Amino acid sequence: MTSYRNSDPRPPIMHGSPPSMVPPRIDWDRPPWNRWSFQYIREILPTVEVWKGSGHASRLPRAERDLDMLAVRTVSGASSTLADLLDETFTDGFLVMKDGAVVYERYFNGMTPRTLHLSQSTAKSVTSCVAGVLVGRGLLDPSRQVTDYLPELADTAWKGATLQQVLDMTTGVRFxxxxxxxxxxxxQTDVASGWKPIPPGADADFHWPSHMWExxxxxxxxxxxxxxxFEYRSIETDVLxxxxxxVTGKRLAELVSEELWQKLGCEESGCFTVDPAGYALADGGFNATLRxxxxxxxxxxxxxxGIVPSQWIETSRNGIHGPQFSTHMPEASYRNQFWIEDPRTRNLQCRGVFGQLIHVNFDARLVTVKLSSWPDFTSPELSAATLSAVHAIAEALS
Known part of the structure; x- marks a missing residue:
């Protein structure tokens, strides 16, 4: 079995006591296992809490619209409905917010409003926003060299690189x-982060890293x-x-809690996966609910x-655009750990492998979140169909 859609019969992954189908440790993030595992990271890996704080959750007004039958294009380009596309693209959760109000909210594949879902590289943008707070306080300066903050990196390929180049993934580090x-x-990051064991049958003479800093x-x-x-390299987020x-003397999970999750009024505490040295994986280990x-x-x-400096968001919307950035967005760019859709709308995207997306449309005042468990790491076809649907939603709600 490679994977299954929400409309297909669900195999009994982790059902029963003891469960009849247990994800293999080496392949928990691969199909079909990821259809279960992305919602149950805390049962697979060590994690650290991102506390939501003791305050009440911020209110999310509702202005609901039934978009199930909205006309969109399938992966093959045929005419279909949004409901069918969500099934075709292995969706776990889908949320549309207009002017701060929830317009459309759907859960699939056993996911609920309280379920934490792995964000993959969407975590990069979360990390970026906390970095923006620290820049605003003068604790970080993007124009300074990385070695000003981490002098140990003078013996690595990051010597001479600026923090801005790390943020934009324009260092020359081989990765x-x-x-x-x-x-x-x-x-090797999979092993260093604690996500995976050393592969069975691996070269006995190969020295696998024991944690991320090493x-x-x-x-x-x-x-x-x-x-x-520009070259997309996840390790840049971890250096950041x-x-x-x-510069703060605090761990990343504590920073995200204090600077974002508590101030946003989140409903649930999130969590990060942690490596054997307790480092929270900034490049893809964050988990949170759809809302x-x-x-x-x-x-x-x-x-x-008022949480993240407005200048940080504005700067993140300005990049050098061109075809070298994305296979399905020919005018895209990348800045401050965010994707910029094109130079006209300057819409921002947080994207992660296996179909994670937060799309921010500034002109339409629209936020769209899609949590998925694709059978492949990347898919230009699934990405393009999803982005087309996001545009169709914006047009329908304008």
Whole structure:
């Protein structure tokens, strides 16, 4: 079995006592297991809480519209409905907010309003917003070199790189994001972060990193001069997070709690996966509920809402655009750990593998959140169909 849609019969993954189908430790994030595991990270990996605080959750007004039958395009380009597309694209949760009010909210695949869902690289944008707070307080300066904050990196490929280049993923550090190669740098990140064990049958002479900081210190090769080009590399977010921890003396989960989750008035505490040294994985280990991701997106739409400096959000909407950034968004750009859809709308996106998306449409005053468990890490076809549906929703609600 590769995977199953919400309209298909659900296999009994982790059903029964003892369960009859248990995700293998090496493949918990691969299909079909990810259809279960993305909602149950705390049963698979060690995590640290991102406390929501003791205050009441912020109110989410409701102005509901039934968009199930909204006309959209399928992955193949045929005419269909939003409900069918959500099934076709392995959706777990889908939320649309207009002017801060919930317009459309749907849950699938056993997910509920209280379920925490893995964000994958959406976590990068969450980390970025806390970095923006620290920049606003003068604790971080994007123009300074990374080694000003982490002097140990003088012996790595980050020597000479600025914090802004880390934020924009334009350092020249050699890092392969080849997800299916266990020996690639992202494959080694799986082991260093505690997400995966050393692969069965691995080369006995290969030295696997024991935690993320050790792994970062081992990256000494350059592919190009710093600042020359964008290349998507998850490790940049972790370097940023270590700098944030160094200047504050606090761990990342505590920073996200204090600077975002409590101030947003989130309904549920979130969590990060942690490595064997207790480091919360900034590049993809964050978990939260659908509505709380919506609250985060609304804060971005409201240009920081007094929580994150408005200048940070504005700066994040300005990048160098071109076809080298995204396969399904030919005019996209990347800035401050956010995706910019195009140079006209400057809409922001938080994106993660296997179909995670927070889309912020500033002109339409719309936030769309999609949590998914695709059978593939990336899919230009599923991404394009989803983005087309997001545009159709914006048009219908304008």
């Amino acid at each position: 392969s994001e080849e997800y299916t190669d266990p020996y690639s740098e992202i494959g 792994f970062i210190l081992r990256l000494k090769a350059l592919d190009r001069p710093h600042g020359e080009a 997070a270590f700098a944030m921890e160094r 709380d991701y919506g609250r985060f997106g609304q804060m971005v739409l409201d240009k920081g809402a």
